[in-house]
Amino acid sequence: MSYAAAQYAKFSGNDMPPRDVEAMALARVNKMLRDEEYSGNRQKALSMNQRLWTLLLQHLGESGVSETLRDDLIRVGTWSSRYSLMAMNRKVPLAPLIDVNNDIIEGLRA
Secondary structure (H helix, E strand, O other): OOHHHHHHHHHHOOOOOHHHHHHHHHHHHHHHHHHHOOOOOHHHHHHHHHHHHHHHHHOHHHOOOOHHHHHHHHHHHHHHHHHHHHHHHOOOOOHHHHHHHHHHHHHHHO
C-alpha cells in the first residue's frame, strides 16, 4: 500500500471528514516537495505526489461533487500526475505542483 493510501486509510476511519483528510495528505506531500526539491529524495516526493493524485482521482466518483467540479479535478489531477512524472526525469521547478496542491487545499477547507 502506498504512503498516501496508508495515510488516507489511517485517518478515514476516525472523526475527521474526508475533505480534512485529503487536505492533510496534500499538505504533507507539499512539505515533502518543498523539503526535497533539491535533495536526493526529490524522486520520492514526486512519486508521493503522483500516487496521492492517483488515489484522489480513483475516489472522486464517491465524493458526491458536481460533474463540472469532477471534470475540473480530473484535469488538474491528470496534469499534476504528468508533471510529477516529467519532473522525475528533468530538473523542472516543483513550485507549480505545490501551488496547485495549495489551491486544492484551500478549496477543501473552504
